[in-house]
Amino acid sequence: MPDKLPFDVHRARRLKPRSSSTSSAKHGQPKDKGVRRRKGPGSRKLRQIAGPTTDNTEESQILTNSIPPTLTVTILRFNAHLISSAIVQTRNYDSFDYFVVQLQQSTDPQTLASKLNATFEGPLGELPNHFTFSCPKAQSADVEATLEELRHKRLLRKRGLSIEDDPEELQGLQWHQKQELKQRHVKRVPAPPTGWQKPRQANNAGQLDQQQQADKARLEEIASSLDIHDPIFLEQWHLLNYIQKGIDVNVTGVWQNGVTGQGVTACVIDDGLDFTSNDLKPNYYANGSWDFNDKGPEPKPRLSDDRHGTRCAGEIAAARNDVCGVGMAYDSQISGVRILSAPISDEDEALSINYHYQENDIYSCSWGPPDDGQTMEAPGLLIKKAMVNGVQQGRDGRGSVFVFAAGNGAAKDDNCNFDGYTNSIYSITTGAIDRAGDHPYYSEKCSALLVVTPSSGHSDAIHTTDVGFNTCYNGHGGTSAAGPLMVGAVALALSARPELTWRDLQYLTIDTSVPIHLDDAEWQDTATGKKFSHTYGYGKLDTYSFVEAAKTFELVKPQAWYHSPWIAVAHDIPEGDKGLAASFDVTPEMLENANLARLEHVTVTMNVNHTRRGDLSVELKSPQNTVSRLSTSRKNDNARSGYTDWTFMSVVHWGESGVGTWTVIVKDTIANEHQGQFSDWRLNLWGESIDGSKQELHPLPDEHDDDHEIATASVTTTSVEPTSPPTDLPEHPTDHPERPTKPKPTSADTTAFTTPATTTTPTAPSVTSEVAEATHTTSESYLAGFLPTFGVSKKTQIWIYGSIVLMAIFGICLFAYFWQQKRKRQRNSRENYEFEMVNDEDLDDARQGLTGSRRRKRGGELYDAFAGESDEEVFSDEDDDDGYHDRDTPDHDTGSGSGSASQDEKR
Known part of the structure; x- marks a missing residue:
């Protein structure tokens, strides 16, 4: 037996078979029929992993004949899964094209490879029933045409049409995607604003008042009692701020209670992790690390600016020693996955966010689409599948925890609901406050924001580890630095209570966060009795309360959901202060049939045609009159595409029953030559199930999730009063800008929505579409509602x-x-x-x-x-x-x- 197996044996023992529920299919792995593969990239490495072949054909034949065929297929599929999990295949995009294909459980990938005249590369990591095939670039067009033909036949069969000359074994093709390399994401480091100063070193005792000196002395006592002798520990104000008291993560009490991150692994998906750093080396977890840019097991920073990931890792798990400072969970393990330093494919990204997801408990993601106030980008379907797979199957079914930085584009009117990663229900989206506890100029607001943590601003930044053996850094900032602090808190909570699910951790975040700046009129009361702000989420992270609550938290029941029909509107959006409102009634019977007890996340998928996307804004009003600003106008967004099947997310309505009238208000905020039309929308309610024993897992995302050929309801129009718009940030922010505010909703806001009487049926729910009009706006003449609009603007209609x-x-x-x-x-x-x-x-x-x-x-x-x-x-x-x-x-x-x-x- 070799000294070292080619895969993690401990990990293999922890693998469990998938449930047979419709919402999560079993792993579909290849059946080896002894067919000789055509050589291609990755084939040689697979043969090496499989071990030397035997020449004893007779003995092999006897062994094969003695095993039932179904068991043989299962064993070989499982072996293929272990091999795929052990090593990520190298790709040669210069000479080959690659295709990811989803197959039914009964379909043999080798049969499809023969049909395509392509090489079967193997299963796609942890994602069930997804496989990768390759072919030389000269054959790519033929392979793509064959896949499209098989897809077309599948659609015809789905419509009940019989297909001649269609072998049964090839009917299992469900989805396919050609892989392309793309520079995907940017690191979320904000550009310094006007008036920014170099981060200062810790204040000396001569500059402190009596109370600050006492607090500093207390911190020194804590460090001594915990055997912390790191040279910049006292400068790490985000851990315990003895100058601006309370503006920190409040973590020292957790350490004193003996919780320091033992048994938990956080994975930093970024531009690399310097595992040779003496600050990170003691806690580095090599088996959970991989370099998807240069294809190897060591995610070492190789470019001059590959420092971001190492700095984030230091915030989480820098060890106690004499190098720099300490991480929030300084006894946890830290791994690194490198994806930001070169173009990657959707396959690479999907592999990265599921990489060793039985050992990597938390994924720290301080990156995303450009924060330029004009980008609107979501992960591809394959990546969405991997994320759902992670929360359903990671950590032995308790779910991988994804923490995303909210984004640094607030000064450019950017909003984290235009980012498909930060507005995912599977993300703990984390914003920033500065050293004074104020909202920094860069931190993006949105209705998906859960929490804020300290970061750069007020002439200081986060002090952490840097690339190098004994190198430190005192200028780490942006929401890139805020996210890893939340990761550290989650690591401590899981260390204290490993059985917490990914949703339990979101509940704990909401329950224990501390609202700040309550004089800000933007705060609104929610159904849970908590307060929510689009600027601060549910408040500032309080790690001590977070971990203490985790110890006794009652685990929530499995996730349930309700997806409404597509609601047709097809009405022009008035310009200026007016808005177009469309309502949908949710009945108790709908939620009871969906096994949905109480709400957590609410998502709205919508289609809006407009000649300038930046003019649009969207609000969602719940039956309990809480308001989510799903999107805001953006001065730099000149896209003519509007919103196409875009999903907005809100955590504002957490804890509500969901029963009643939900209203979406779409506004065209600027009166100009650009007009648009609100086409249709769909309401999605997510939350805790009524009966957890009956609840199945949600199916993986599908390319047909947003299909909506048939209008589900008629609409009527009436006039209502909109909510007040948000106040814009200053165009040229300083290092300490005035915080933007928004007036509180008035009593008129809670009573202005009227719904004409309609008849509700199971197949066509009652819907109203309303034109929201401010009371101070001069009335205008509009065309009669019965006249056709021809799908053009109001001026053209006139x-x-x-x-x-x-x-x-x-x-x-x-x-x-x-x-x-x-x-x-x-x-x-x-x-x-x-x-x-x-x-x-x-x-x-x-x-x-x-x-x-x-x-x-x-x-x-x-x-x-x-x-x-x-x-x-x-x-x-x-x-x-x-x-x-x-x-x-x-x-x-x-x-x-x-x-x-x-x-x-x-x-």
């Missing part, structure tokens, strides 16, 4: 209907004129024997008629074409002999409404 009216008036006048002329000629007809006086001009015309010459029409006179003509001349289909017609042809406006048809239709 132009269209105005043209139709003018044309109708012209036609009526023309008809009246002809009718009058006809009556006049009837009076002059010879049958009536009535005569009128003839003037000289008429006699001249008569003489011309006798000589055979036709009456000549005069050009240049607008109505001359109609004067004195007979019915035969006006309505004749015959051509004139001279081929000339003296007509004034009116000019036609060939312009159309703003935008193209594709812009007004979904997709």
